[in-house]
Amino acid sequence: MLLKYLNELDRAVQAAQQEPGQVQFSHCVECANVLKDYLRGQIEPVRVRGTEIMESLLPEHFEEWMAAAGSAESACLHA
Numbered sequence: 132m133l134l135k136y137l138n139e140l141d142r143a144v145q146a147a148q149q150e151p152g153q154v155q156f157s158h159c160v161e162c163a164n165v166l167k168d169y170l171r172g173q174i175e176p177v178r179v180r181g182t183e184i185m186e187s188l189l190p191e192h193f194e195e196w197m198a199a200a201g202s203a204e205s206a207c208l209h210a
């Protein structure tokens with residue numbers, strides 16, 4: 132499962148970098164959140180290594196993507 136989630140995150144990051152947009156950013160954030168949730172339930176060595184790999188996959192501007200995805204989600208909730 133770890134490899135599956137890491138691959139999904141990697142593909143989502145690549146897609147968001149190739150074609151930036153709200154949908155891609157939201158998908159990337161969703162993949163990262165699924166991976167984080169999965170890692171929380173793992174033994175420490177898996178959790179630590181999985182987190183290291185996840186962080187290496189995320190771009191420096193990932194927090195901006197999170198903000199963009201959050202503002203899009205917020206707009207949908209208030210519509």
